[in-house]
Amino acid sequence: MKRRAALAATLALGGCSGVQTPLAPVADQAHSQYDLLLLMLWVCGIIYLLVLGFLVLGLWRARGGRAAAVAPLLEPADKRLGRLFAVWVAIIVVGLLLLAGGSFLVERSLAAAQADETLRVRVTAHQYWWRVAYRDPAGGGWVETANELHLPVGRTARIELGSADVIHSFWVPNISGKMDVIPGRANAIDLTPRRLGWFRGQCAEFCGPQHAHMAFDVKVETPAAFAAWLAVEARPARAPGNAEQARGMQVVTQGQCAMCHTVRGTAAAGRNGPDLTHIGSRRSIAAGALSMTRAHLQGWIANPQAIKPGTMMPAVTLSPADADAAAAYLESLK
């Protein structure tokens, strides 16, 4: 019984501090929208209570069917009714003005370019995964990764959104509201996270059968940790450490994987699928469908359609030894 109560309490609390909820904002943008939500709750709540109060009052005064016997208490031309009506209209107008004004101010601040934008991140939505590209701190090029967005705490990052196929929507509830990702159109959204931690983003516009498995992880870290992470990401893939990984490298970079995937520093230079250069350091694979383990990598390579039916990733026929080697190699790509 005690355990069950503890579980219920944990679940209830979990709803307030989840990694994917707008009710636990950790960034400026999510905070302003959360405040807007509270404003709406107050305004609508007060109006709702007033309406219910008057309804109860009316019912109470009409109790016992006495009201039907007597004449209406107030004639339409009654001055008191006119005044009450004016007060009621004023309450509604003030409530609506508060909502419209608050919404206008929040939207304007969200849409305005921030003065301290210091980081540009290109995010491209594909059916069913996210391509993430950072400027290489050393050179002028772009460093690509997938399904994982790293942000330095306290800095504003401008996320430039593009779609390669259909309409998607970029949404990290703890950090900001949604922004649609539309083919042929450049949308951007600012993120200013204020708290360290892992959060979860999700495609928020139906984009096909695997829309629900189009998630990504967001890590908010200290500027130093972010710089270190980006420096590692910018490096080409590490060399295989043993014979099995070497065989895996051969399978991945010279076989079917290389048609769609890039492993920087090797012959694999496909551009259609996620960049695998540092896949071993990511938290999940297949856009959040599976956690990052060697077994999951193997299962994903062997039969992706069983894990994400409708994904663009085809099954690759490999001998068990080769599949094992490929998974070992990919896992080693930290």
Next chain:
Amino acid sequence: MMDAGAVTGEAKRHRAIIQFGARDWTLGAAILLLLTAACTQENRTLGPDQPQTPPNGPGDPRAQYFESNDYQVSQGGRYFTWYGCGSCHGDDARGSLDLAADQQRQPVSFDLLYAVIADGHKRFGHDYGAKIPTEQLWQIAAYVHELASLKPERRRRQDLDQAGEPQGSTWSGPVR
């Protein structure tokens, strides 16, 4: 409709309502049938990749399904773009490189087409048979096989609705 005879008029009106209802249903069913008639054109099953082996001859029954299925043909067109086939077989291709014209002049059977895509490019340094998964080869073969019968806008998808998709390994981002 508004008959003066009280009893018969009422009965007639009832019948008229029933008749109208029946006609309405027939019409609705006909419209529904018309609307959904094309849906089977895109039928596909989500599951393990099929097929996993190349065509076993000109009479392979699987070829018929791939050629006649809109989804498989479209998907073939998508991989045609992704794998950069357009760099040689694009809009400005002439002669036998212009696949649509070639297919119109001299239709090639599905299994032969598959073999040309999978093995026929080895002499140009591309072993697509080993590099492209089998299911996708089927889809690409279906797309090329149907090229001659496709409308220009579906034939030129890489310039139109697929303009933002990765094209070959030189792609640098979606169209903005």
